[in-house]
Amino acid sequence: MISQDKIAEIRRRASIVEVISDHVTLKKAGRNYMGLCPFHAEKTPSFTVSEEKGIYHCFGCQSGGSVFHFLMNYDQLTFPEAVERVAKRYGLTVEHDGRRGAQETSEREKFYRINERVAHHYHKILFAHPEGRKALDYLKARGVDEATARKFMLGCAPQTGSGLATLFSQEKISANDACRLGLIGQRDGQKFYEKFFARVIFPIVSPAGKVVAFGGRVLDQGLPKYLNSSETPLFHKGSTLYGLYQAKEGIRRADRVVVVEGYLDVIALAQHDISYAVATLGTALTADHVRVLSRYTKNVTALFDGDDAGRNAASRSFEIFVEAGLLGRAAFLPKGDDPDTFVRSRGKGALEAILDQAVPLADYHFSWLEQRYGKTLEGKSRIAGEVSRVLAKVNNAFEADLLVRRAVDRLGIREELLRRSNTVPQRAGFARAHDTVPSANMQQSRDDVAERSLVSLMLRLPGVVESIAGKPEARQWFEPKWGAVVDRVATQWQEAGRIDVARLLEGLPVEQASEIAALSLERETLTDAECARMAEDCLTHLRRKHLKGMKRELRLAIRTAEEQKDENAKRERMLEWQDLDRKERQLERRKLEPKPPAR
Numbered sequence: 001m002i003s004q005d006k007i008a009e010i011r012r013r014a015s016i017v018e019v020i021s022d023h024v025t026l027k028k029a030g031r032n033y034m035g036l037c038p039f040h041a042e043k044t045p046s047f048t049v050s051e052e053k054g055i056y057h058c059f060g061c062q063s064g065g066s067v068f069h070f071l072m073n074y075d076q077l078t079f080p081e082a083v084e085r086v087a088k089r090y091g092l093t094v095e096h097d098g099r100r101g102a103q104e105t106s107e108r109e110k111f112y113r114i115n116e117r118v119a120h121h122y123h124k125i126l127f128a129h130p131e132g133r134k135a136l137d138y139l140k141a142r143g144v145d146e147a148t149a150r151k152f153m154l155g156c157a158p159q160t161g162s163g164l165a166t167l168f169s170q171e172k173i174s175a176n177d178a179c180r181l182g183l184i185g186q187r188d189g190q191k192f193y194e195k196f197f198a199r200v201i202f203p204i205v206s207p208a209g210k211v212v213a214f215g216g217r218v219l220d221q222g223l224p225k226y227l228n229s230s231e232t233p234l235f236h237k238g239s240t241l242y243g244l245y246q247a248k249e250g251i252r253r254a255d256r257v258v259v260v261e262g263y264l265d266v267i268a269l270a271q272h273d274i275s276y277a278v279a280t281l282g283t284a285l286t287a288d289h290v291r292v293l294s295r296y297t298k299n300v301t302a303l304f305d306g307d308d309a310g311r312n313a314a315s316r317s318f319e320i321f322v323e324a325g326l327l328g329r330a331a332f333l334p335k336g337d338d339p340d341t342f343v344r345s346r347g348k349g350a351l352e353a354i355l356d357q358a359v360p361l362a363d364y365h366f367s368w369l370e371q372r373y374g375k376t377l378e379g380k381s382r383i384a385g386e387v388s389r390v391l392a393k394v395n396n397a398f399e400a401d402l403l404v405r406r407a408v409d410r411l412g413i414r415e416e417l418l419r420r421s422n423t424v425p426q427r428a429g430f431a432r433a434h435d436t437v438p439s440a441n442m443q444q445s446r447d448d449v450a451e452r453s454l455v456s457l458m459l460r461l462p463g464v465v466e467s468i469a470g471k472p473e474a475r476q477w478f479e480p481k482w483g484a485v486v487d488r489v490a491t492q493w494q495e496a497g498r499i500d501v502a503r504l505l506e507g508l509p510v511e512q513a514s515e516i517a518a519l520s521l522e523r524e525t526l527t528d529a530e531c532a533r534m535a536e537d538c539l540t541h542l543r544r545k546h547l548k549g550m551k552r553e554l555r556l557a558i559r560t561a562e563e564q565k566d567e568n569a570k571r572e573r574m575l576e577w578q579d580l581d582r583k584e585r586q587l588e589r590r591k592l593e594p595k596p597p598a599r
């Protein structure tokens with residue numbers, strides 16, 4: 001844990017415009033700065049940074065937050081890591097309080113440092129050691145030049161050992177730590193041996209640029225051909241992608257990513273100037289992998305071999321993408337080729353042509369099912385069962401709807417068959433005209449707009465905070481989500497006497513922080529008087545909503561009392577109801593009275 005005071009100090013010293021300018025070109029526009037958003041592809045800037053408020057927000061993709069959220073998002077850092085990064089940039093030191101947190105952070109930092117030392121060690125051997133020359137020749141034979149080898153920090157672990165023991169004693173690295181990182185192993189409880197030998201080494205780097213593990217490929221015919229570090233505190237195969245750190249910028253530029261299977265595929269593609277490829281690490285693609293990629297682009301294409309195994313894998317991956325909330329695409333290489341051999345023999349253009357022809361995984365999966373189960377009645381019902389099983393995993397109602405219609409169009413299955421299982425979310429938004437759902441939705445969204453507007457106005461004008469804080473009953477007019485934000489703002493106002501948006505966002509998850517950042521940029525051009533009047537309207541709206549809700553509950557209570565023949569209770573509830581009704585009518589009257597003009 002880093003102390004709150006320290007975090008506040010770092011935030012005060014840091015300029016969000018400076019930190020973001022390290023990565024994005026910003027231009028002054030009015031009171032804010034604008035630039036091209038690094039989180040989605042765009043041609044006109046909608047990425048806004050406010051120095052004054054210490055926040056950023058993109059009106060295109062809705063990402064936003066404080067300077068720390070920016071780094072968390074941009075480099076996939078944890079909150080403490082982001083704080084440290086900013087501190088370092090401004091030459092501030094971060095001391096930790098709370099022993100456990102401090103120990104954990106420093107242990108991770110220690111592990112990262114060890115891995116980094118070891119990666120440099122293997123890398124040096126590649127260029128200096130006689131066996132390193134052999135590895136370099138191997139890479140050259142596969143078309144990998146020295147610049148690419150350096151970009152991916154490739155290394156070599158010689159047959160006879162790389163001398164890790166000497167490195168560890170020089171750098172005072174304990175054998176125990178090296179064991180936990182899977183760099184060395186222990187035989188019969190005594191002698192240590194190096195895990196990697198006679199291999200080309202591929203350091204596996206986190207999106208933030210830290211070495212988390214190593215992969216190795218044999219130089220001769222030895223087995224296993226590929227070897228990865230075991231799972232360690234820093235390395236989880238199921239969510240780590242090889243090459244993501246090096247591909248980050250390429251993915252953002254191209255607004256797409258291609259997923260392949262091996263390190264050498266990624267490297268061969270990079271060598272041919274396709275800089276947006278990543279690879280899984282000896283495991284099939286998981287939903288976690290896809291979720292990680294979706295932070296960089298929504299256009300994810302998995303590249304498969306053209307054989308049966310590749311086609312089956314493509315069909316299976318539909319479900320994985322659905323789980324991760326993305327509609328991916330599949331591209332196929334000619335039979336017998338892998339990305340490495342293909343790009344070397346046919347070149348960049350041919351590979352890009354294949355990627356451009358990628359098919360939506362949904363369509364691919366549907367036609368694969370059709371081939372498998374046939375077009376008979378029985379086949380169709382099995383397909384329907386399979387499709388609705390997968391669609392049950394779709395979280396977003398709109399997407400579910402889209403997929404249902406696609407399945408209906410492509411497979412000629414009746415829609416009821418797909419929805420019958422009740423596992424598929426019901427139609428979103430555009431329900432039938434006589435449904436009561438849309439009007440309820442509209443009412444709900446009007447209430448939500450009022451609550452959001454109030455939060456945004458509170459961030460804009462302290463007077464609004466005061467008027468809400470001065471009405472303790474107002475707190476219950478908000479839904480829990482916005483009520484919590486209102487509390488946060490009011491508490492800050494009471495404690496500090498001012499509203500510091502960046503500070504409010506601290507500790508909030510990125511999605512919520514970005515929503516509030518957006519609200520704080522919304523009403524900048526309104527005058528104070530306009531803000532005050534708007535707040536008044538919103539409060540009246542919420543108060544009326546609240547009164548209506550209470551009246552509804554009282555009506556139920558009255559009916560219950562009638563059924564139970566409890567005359568006393570009934571009379572009391574009736575009086576309460578009349579009181580509320582009177583208040584509501586007062587509110588309506590006030591609404592009709594002319595308002596003094598805004599000054």
Ligand SMILES: [Zn+2]
Nearest residue numbers: 037040058061
């Ligand atoms: Zn954006």
